[in-house]
Amino acid sequence: MNILFVHSVERPVSHNALLGQGQIQFGISYISAVVQSAGHHTSLLVLNAENERHATETTKHHLLNAKPDIVAFTSVSSQFPFVHRIATLIRRHFPTMYIVVGGPHVSMMPEDAVGNVFDAICIGEGESAFLELVDQLSALKRPLGVPNFWFRQDNGSWEKNSTGPMLDRLDDLPFPDFAMWDPYVDTSEPHFPTIVIGRGCPHRCSYCSNAALSQLADGCYVRFRSPESIITEIRALLSRLAEQPRFIFLETDTITANPKWTSALCDALMKFNHTMPEPLRFHCNLRITPKSTDESFIAKLAEANIRHLNIGLESGSERVRQNILRRRYSNDDFRRVIDLTRKYGIDVSIFNMIGIPGETFEDHLETVALNRYAQPANSLTSIFYPYPGTELYQVCVSRGILPEKENPSERRVAVLDLPEFPKQQVQRAYDLFDWRIHLGYRPLHVNARKLIRHYIGKSNFTNRMFNKMLPIWHRLHD
Missing domain, CATH: 3.20.20.70 (Aldolase class I)
Incomplete structure (x- = not known):
């Protein structure tokens, strides 16, 4: 199957990239590696929540081109409202798309994701559970009975499965999928x-x-x-x-x-x-x-x-x-x-x-x-x-x-x-x-420069402008 993972960031790290090397999300990286090892195809879309209009257009364009069978979101609490709006957009424009959400927020507050937007909610660790979900969908089955998952039914009710035991041996996991992050990561920045x-x-x-x-x-x-x-x-x-x-x-x-x-x-x-x-x-x-x-x-x-x-x-x-x-x-x-x-x-x-x-x-x-x-x-x-x-x-x-x-x-x-x-x-x-x-x-000038940079970063607009001028800033202060 063709799986698209979606990750969102509050703001980009630079004009050219959304993420630093230290900001890669490991949960979906491991899940991607696990489903790839089972023969499925995965890709990644990283969205900038700072510019929601651009994020919505990017999402529609990406789905039209990638044609995924499953869209899988991950979310922390502060990003969940944005994630929910993007998932609602997908549901409106691609009504048959199978949409999954996981991550820290819904693991703690799964009821926040209950409704008619998401088809499945992953609670806790997702490597083996997500693979079982994908295998059932690839066999043209309605997913049922998968530990760690809640599933939306046709009548609007939810099948709420209990969680399975935590993975005992981390060595059993394949190495995480770093390659899918390459288009989004600034390899020149100091992480x-x-x-x-x-x-x-x-x-x-x-x-x-x-x-x-x-x-x-x-x-x-x-x-x-x-x-x-x-x-x-x-x-x-x-x-x-x-x-x-x-x-x-x-x-x-x-x-x-x-x-x-x-x-x-x-x-x-x-x-x-x-x-x-x-x-x-x-x-x-x-x-x-x-x-x-x-x-x-x-x-x-x-x-x-x-x-x-x-x-x-x-x-x-x-x-x-x-x-x-x-x-x-x-x-x-x-x-x-x-x-x-x-x-x-x-x-x-x-x-x-x-x-x-x-x-x-x-x-x-x-x-x-x-x-x-x-x-x-x-x-x-x-x-x-x-x-x-x-x-x-x-x-x-x-x-x-x-x-x-x-x-x-x-x-x-x-x-x-x-x-x-x-x-x-x-x-x-x-x-x-x-x-x-x-x-x-x-030195006082170093302290002052860092304070100015901090205040520039407080506004999304001034931060975007600063990122565009970052090479000039470095030349002035190196």
């Missing part, structure tokens, strides 16, 4: 290729959907690939790249989830790098735990040439971080990890959130202070967004502070007007965050 090395997070942070997603099906939620499988994919990745990348991102929620596995992976990476003319550098996520404050653990990462860590601070206030966000580590633990990464030459980027329910401006200033101590290579800072299925989403519901209008600018625009931290103050704190943490540490 780097990514390899998924694990799935799931053992922690239960109140703002994150991992806790709810872990309850969707039986089986082990936190899983890792074998080091041998990871090394094999690294070699396959290098063979298709024109030049060796600066970094490879090893994607899993946290490298500290299973220290024994991490040690084995580090040994495999060291052995692999001994075969390379120039050793590869690696980048990964790290959640602060008692193990991560152990110097031998950080030293092991450095020996494996893991040279960049994304560390989740989220809030510098221990009250907010521990009591509201459910992240049980101290500011001293954070400083200890920062000190160790400096000692072993590992750069860090810091995840921060602003505008958390219960946070005050004084709490936020503690976040600024800890970031000033860390002086991260990047501050991965966002405005709190209430994701359905999370504990803090329910807090927002109970407090009556959920936004009434959709907000596609997820995590860049303040959506909650908190009595303890008003919306305008949250937005200003976000806009000035980098300026504040680097003031006095970074």
Whole structure:
């Protein structure tokens, strides 16, 4: 069968491309590889939600040319209204098209997709379930009884199947289909290729959907690939790249989830790098735990040439971080990890959130202070967004502070007007965050240039104009 996957982005990364290398969506990449291995054909359409008129015309043109048997959408919560409008357009112009939707939002809130637009809703992991759906359709059968799927019936009712167990062995999956992303990815921008090395997070942070997603099906939620499988994919990745990348991102929620596995992976990476003319550098996520404050653990990462860590601070206030966000580590633990990464030459980027329910401006200033101590290579800072299925989403519901209008600018625009931290103050704190943490540490002209770039990016129009002029900007400031 001919399957068209559809992915949407809030805004393009540049004038020429919609995505950076670090923005590839792995769920549909794995599903595409699985159905291809069974003999089916797949393709991809990436839509720019910033320009909906162009997206609708692109969709109609693409469907007329590609003539898919199935259109399969994936969606996060902030993109779901846009996805629903595009799917409604397809239903109106191509009434017999079989339309599927999956992804984080409908996995958490499947009732949002119930109606007369979608034919099937995928809940949770989709590799084996989607293949079974495709096989039934290719046999000219009405799909029935497929775990992880809800199906719309002719009378408007829905068959709601239970979820099957989570995939036990990630090594059993084929490598994801990267090739379908090639027309949409800017390979010149400074992100780097990514390899998924694990799935799931053992922690239960109140703002994150991992806790709810872990309850969707039986089986082990936190899983890792074998080091041998990871090394094999690294070699396959290098063979298709024109030049060796600066970094490879090893994607899993946290490298500290299973220290024994991490040690084995580090040994495999060291052995692999001994075969390379120039050793590869690696980048990964790290959640602060008692193990991560152990110097031998950080030293092991450095020996494996893991040279960049994304560390989740989220809030510098221990009250907010521990009591509201459910992240049980101290500011001293954070400083200890920062000190160790400096000692072993590992750069860090810091995840921060602003505008958390219960946070005050004084709490936020503690976040600024800890970031000033860390002086991260990047501050991965966002405005709190209430994701359905999370504990803090329910807090927002109970407090009556959920936004009434959709907000596609997820995590860049303040959506909650908190009595303890008003919306305008949250937005200003976000806009000035980098300026504040680097003031006095970074040259003033560099700080000013980055602040100007931030404000340019706040408007979709000015951001599009800037992307068109990006080569000139680089020549002026290199």
